[in-house]
Amino acid sequence: MEKAPRQIILEAPSLEDALPIVKSGISHKRLVILAGRCSVEYEGRASSSLGPGERLIILKSDGSALIHRPKDYSPVNWQPPGSLFQTKLRENKLVIRIYHRKDHEVMEITFTGFKLVSILDLKDSGEFNLYASESDMQQAILTQPSIIEEGFRPITSEKPVDPGFIDVLGVDRNNVLTIVEIKRVKATKKAVLQLKKYMDVINLDSNRKVRAILVAPALAEGAEEILVSLGYEFKTLSPQYCAEILKLRGGKRITEYFK
Template identity: 30%
Template structure:
């Protein structure tokens, strides 16, 4: 990773044209060949960039007055190119970041499924687990359980519950209720957040909604810091 802070102007040439007037910016050159131009705002989004694969050439001759070097970033797939005219270089450093292990997400649906299966009575006293990932002809039901009355319950889990999740659970229920060994089967739509429209649709179809507290389920919730 190479990081350069420089006063520069930038031109993008290709299927479209774009120009960034002279200003101080961060130039980022990654090992994969990508080049990104950042300002001190705009969050994570660069002002302009060239995606890999690309080649970078630095020119020092035949430049306009005041330009100390020009970066020519050429796409390997198209005729697009990025021209960066550097007028003043304030900082230039390079670091070998090594191989990145990638993002490990916490609180994904698989984590919710595992925790809820282990704590199935979160859904109510007397609940018992039949199995996780109960396979059907149209896909796996996240959790199949029985409630205190012995009724089969199909549970669909989402981090953020929307209408599509309710529709998915509806299809599972229609199929499962054809099985005389399971019927009657009722549904629970469980998520960390459930959108109002999804809640209305679920209620209209006789599906219960449960909001899950992920932190409490994994034992890191600080109940003493709560107001309620």
């Protein structure tokens, strides 16, 4: 059995010294972290050219690659998982060619010097959970429909209709059919138009009155205009509050079981 390789950390190695280390790191599917002076060319869905400068490069074992400048949240260049990495010396420069066959994309990083070369093995099986998503809001409405309004009763959720899926379909206290569209952020024109698409379909199918309620933490200026002109309604509801409801419900479930 092959012994577990130790991690490698090199400060400012020469290109010649870095080459076998990077090659080995890539071929053994380890995490490659590079910092150094480089330029980058990209050709694929779009094209880009990045002049010389010092950046941080991350090559992951799943074939994803990130090139980060010293500022900004998003990488200046990148490739999604599934890329192949090739490394070689060319004209006294170390070139990493990143090739995504499926997407027909190529990226080439040309290094003229390194500040850091590191090969690590990160073991990560930690669980990740996200709360207060749109689906959390939908769940909260289904488990406690009164947060929309007193007497609201959901019939179905994610009902498929021609243009997409109606988030929640129900009836109000007067048995009037009600379409609910949920947004986890401030609702824009787009959300209103999405709701309109569903209403158009529902109105074709039935002649009875239908209510449309847009549910979101806030409503944009231009969105309100259209909403009002269409006769739709708005209900303020934050994803955080919905997450709270689900948390409480989760705790209550056992007592309810014994009712």
